[in-house]
Amino acid sequence: MNICVISASMRGNSQSLKVANYLNERLKKLDVNSWVLDLHELKLPPYDDDETEAPAKDEVLKQLSEADGYVFVSPEWDGMMSHGLISMLHYVDTEMAHKPVMLVGVSSGIGGAYPIEQMKQMGPKNKHYVISPESLRLMKVKEMLNDQDFSETATDLYVKQRADYALKVLVEYAKALQNVRASGVFNPDEFGSGV
Numbered sequence: 001m002n003i004c005v006i007s008a009s010m011r012g013n014s015q016s017l018k019v020a021n022y023l024n025e026r027l028k029k030l031d032v033n034s035w036v037l038d039l040h041e042l043k044l045p046p047y048d049d050d051e052t053e054a055p056a057k058d059e060v061l062k063q064l065s066e067a068d069g070y071v072f073v074s075p076e077w078d079g080m081m082s083h084g085l086i087s088m089l090h091y092v093d094t095e096m097a098h099k100p101v102m103l104v105g106v107s108s109g110i111g112g113a114y115p116i117e118q119m120k121q122m123g124p125k126n127k128h129y130v131i132s133p134e135s136l137r138l139m140k141v142k143e144m145l146n147d148q149d150f151s152e153t154a155t156d157l158y159v160k161q162r163a164d165y166a167l168k169v170l171v172e173y174a175k176a177l178q179n180v181r182a183s184g185v186f187n188p189d190e191f192g193s194g195v
């Protein structure tokens, strides 16, 4: 079972990357082969239909192909989901089709809901991936997920438990959707655009 955790902040030393690294560690505790794809580090150019060379493109598509599921960790910037994530999705063909995605919205304040709702809209139709119903909204993120303390005194204990729960659900969706892909029913040549 392979899960790719995408850190979708476009700035260095981001809270989204901190969260992605935390979730990656928790996935490893579930015996999942997981890794972090950091969109800031990747430097994938904004998609322009191949006018600009994008050396990172092959690597990102390889990693997306190898994964059985994904976590999208998007910051809320100006009330919006990550523009880098939207751009990355333009590069995708069928690599993510019929695989599950867990959504995480990140805010240093009391936001985080907008990126979750926007990520539900942007991508699944034509990229054919499946959104897990168990998302994670991280408000006041600087106070969250800074350690692996699961004691009763940990102030973010509920968030940590909720994160573990959402990851476990994601892994079960990833197992179940392998059957959908193996069935051969997916027909992107005829029905490439969803409705």
Ligand SMILES: Cc1cc2nc3c(=O)[nH]c(=O)nc-3n(C[C@H](O)[C@H](O)[C@H](O)COP(=O)(O)O)c2cc1C
Binding pocket: 009, 010, 011, 013, 014, 015, 016, 017, 074, 075, 076, 077, 078, 079, 080, 106, 107, 108, 109, 110, 111, 112, 141
């Ligand atoms: C350009 C910019 C716009 C932002 N706009 C919002 C916003 O609309 N709502 C919000 O809750 N936080 C906003 N923030 C703060 C982020 O929530 C904060 O930076 C948080 O750490 C997540 O972003 P990061 O993963 O890049 O660190 C903004 C940050 C930046 C850099």
